[in-house]
Amino acid sequence: MKNIIIFGAPGSGKGTYSDAIVEKYGMNHISTGDTLRNEIKKGTEVGKIAKGLIDNGQLIPDELMVKILANTYDALPKGKGVIFDGFPRTIAQAEALKQMLAERNNELGLVIELVVEEGILMSRLLNRAKEQGRADDNEVTIKKRFDVYHAQTEPILEWFDKEGIRNTVKWADHPSKEQMIEAIFNLIEEKNA
Ligand code: ATP
Ligand code: MG
Numbered sequence: 075m076k077n078i079i080i081f082g083a084p085g086s087g088k089g090t091y092s093d094a095i096v097e098k099y100g101m102n103h104i105s106t107g108d109t110l111r112n113e114i115k116k117g118t119e120v121g122k123i124a125k126g127l128i129d130n131g132q133l134i135p136d137e138l139m140v141k142i143l144a145n146t147y148d149a150l151p152k153g154k155g156v157i158f159d160g161f162p163r164t165i166a167q168a169e170a171l172k173q174m175l176a177e178r179n180n181e182l183g184l185v186i187e188l189v190v191e192e193g194i195l196m197s198r199l200l201n202r203a204k205e206q207g208r209a210d211d212n213e214v215t216i217k218k219r220f221d222v223y224h225a226q227t228e229p230i231l232e233w234f235d236k237e238g239i240r241n242t243v244k245w246a247d248h249p250s251k252e253q254m255i256e257a258i259f260n261l262i263e264e265k266n267a
Pocket of ligand 2: 088089105107108160
């Protein structure tokens with residue numbers, strides 16, 4: 075199985091569709107958001123740095139994030155493809171991921187970009203706040219996360235274009251979780267991932 079980068083704004087469903095892909099294709103899953111929340115829960119040094127930034131809607135610095143990613147990646151069972159969920163979030167992270175994989179005789183694979191209208195994202199995240207109580211799911215922080223997404227993360231799309239690996243799945247064309255999952259599975263199979 076090829077690697078998959080699942081890409082999209084906060085609340086676009088990266089975690090949800092990653093779970094569906096894992097269930098169907100049995101891949102490894104790295105969610106950098108989950109990894110960081112776990113470090114916070116364990117009270118590690120990384121967790122202490124991450125907490126202030128996450129609660130404020132800011133990104134963890136690239137150098138630290140790239141180290142965490144490489145450690146997480148190297149701890150996974152070999153031979154299966156990996157879904158990268160929440161990474162890369164900057165062009166520097168994208169370059170680092172490409173290099174890290176090349177050093178391990180591996181490559182980026184395919185990008186699945188999730189496109190969802192911002193009003194829908196906001197209501198989903200506010201809803202998730204009620205269910206999961208994540209400290210960064212409040213209206214002020216969500217707006218900051220959208221700003222950070224537009225300024226720092228969205229420019230990676232052009233980088234993906236240059237690499238020839240960008241694929242887009244739009245909520246507007248598949249307006250239910252089930253339809254999105256079907257479109258994503260079709261894409262994976264079409265790309266022989
Ligand atoms: P969702 O998971 O619903 O799509 P999200 O993308 O905002 O929402 P996570 O991916 O869980 O949420 O990330 C939460 C926070 O963790 C980010 O706002 C950021 O502070 C930090 N974070 C996660 N991944 C990275 C990364 N690759 N680089 C820098 N910071 C990160
Ligand atoms: Mg997530």
